[in-house]
Amino acid sequence: MPPNLPAELARIFASESPMTFARYMELALYHPEFGYYxxxxxxxxxxxxxxxxxxxxxxxxxxxxxxxxxxxxxxxxxxxxxxxxxxxxxxxxxxxxxxxxxxxxxxxxxxxxxxxxxxxxxxxxxxxxxxxxxxxxxxxxxxxxxxxxxxxxxxxxxxVHLIEKTDEDLQEVYVVFGKGRFVEALGGLSQPEILERVLPYANYWPEGYRTEVxxxxxxxxxxxxxxxxxxxxxxxxxxxxxxxxxxxxxxxxxxxxxxxxxxxxxxxxxxxxxxxxxxxxxxxxxxxxxxxxxxxxxxxxxxxxxxxxxxxxxxxxxxxxxxxxxxxxxxxxxxxxxxxxxxxxxxxxxxxxxxxxxxxxxxxxxxxx
Structure with missing residues (x-):
């Protein structure tokens, strides 16, 4: 469990898991009570x-x-x-x-x-x-x-949404919260605009390339x-x-x-x-x-x-x-x-x-x- 993680944030992370990194970042920064800001x-x-x-x-x-x-x-x-x-x-x-x-x-x-x-x-x-x-x-x-x-x-x-270039295509990074810890999992792109934003640059990325949209x-x-x-x-x-x-x-x-x-x-x-x-x-x-x-x-x-x-x-x-x-x-x-x-x-x-x-x-x- 991350140090001093508020119970309410832990509850939301668990209930919405897996979530896009954008959603994780939104909660971590902008939750009305426990967000950073x-x-x-x-x-x-x-x-x-x-x-x-x-x-x-x-x-x-x-x-x-x-x-x-x-x-x-x-x-x-x-x-x-x-x-x-x-x-x-x-x-x-x-x-x-x-x-x-x-x-x-x-x-x-x-x-x-x-x-x-x-x-x-x-x-x-x-x-x-x-x-x-x-x-x-x-x-x-x-x-x-x-x-x-x-x-x-x-x-x-x-x-931001996190994306990664795999040997087959572009994948999005999803955040999974369980047993008191966060892990990442790759999945399909959550929004079509993500792909629109990074084309044609993605064609030149090496495998394992990670970036944000x-x-x-x-x-x-x-x-x-x-x-x-x-x-x-x-x-x-x-x-x-x-x-x-x-x-x-x-x-x-x-x-x-x-x-x-x-x-x-x-x-x-x-x-x-x-x-x-x-x-x-x-x-x-x-x-x-x-x-x-x-x-x-x-x-x-x-x-x-x-x-x-x-x-x-x-x-x-x-x-x-x-x-x-x-x-x-x-x-x-x-x-x-x-x-x-x-x-x-x-x-x-x-x-x-x-x-x-x-x-x-x-x-x-x-x-x-």
Missing amino acids: ANAPKIGKKGDYFTAPTVHPVFGAAVAKQILEIWEALGRPQDFTILEAGAGEGYLALDILRYLALKGKEFPYRILEPFPANRTRQRQTLQGLAEKVKWFESWEEVPPFTGVFLSNELFDSFP CLAYRGFLKEIAKHLVKGVVITFDYGYSRADLYHPDRERGTLLCFREHQVLENPYLFPGKCDLTAHVDFTALKEIGETFGLYPVGFTTQAAFLVGLGVEGLLQEIGRTAPRDIEALKLLLLPQGLGMSHWVFVQARNAPLSLSLSGFKLSNRLRIL
Whole structure:
């Protein structure tokens, strides 16, 4: 039995066994009481992982600068709103609001957050600014809006299906729970879209090749397009183009399990107690988004995006130029930090086709998607 596995989770795992890995991941991360995100995951040096907003406030300042440029490009709409999903501790919201205030601007800030523990922590982070923020528990509560939909390291946490190339065909990995332990079993693909997503790449995979397919993007992008009347979607995350994600050399896929900044090879050791992630298929975000009227604007590394927005000058603007601030900036920009592993993908809906953003003036690699 995995250490400290809640009885309720064990009951569900046993009753639904065998289940797809996507279902296992959904329960481990998103169970309303015992899932990892329901129990306020720790971010930062003392937690399981860190994100760009927790590294330094200049990241949020750069995002805010880009948002101001988008507001200008849209014709300065009076009802311009920012909606963030997966806001974590609330640091990105805090730094965006502070930079906007520095520039004498104020936009309604909304956070889509289903878990009470996270909403509580976000309110604590945003003390003094919480009156400027409104929280929504679900998409049903979100009214149509014009502005920016924003997420940082959200899509990588969406449940994924695991597939494996055998000597005969593609098989899906199913999770079997019994006698207090998890085992894997191979079976037929649970959804036809899985095969559609990986063709023709699967023809070049060696036997034993294992990878992930996320089918959850579609429903979420549909909700974004349904609620975003006019504006821009900004996605920060780690991932690849589909051709790179499903390259024959990537034989074990990208599934990762994080606990206390350590990478665990076994995703079944601590269900509900560790973070499970898989690299984002940005080509899928592009293709699915286009079916819902979200057209691609730009795709580049986090480093290029921040440099394009003049991140060094932003340090001066927010009054953070001490040596420790410079070191934090290096972590955001350098390849051995987050600079080259994390990407920025921007889509637009009912926005000017000529939309030109400073975040992509240094590099726009949209063509690789």
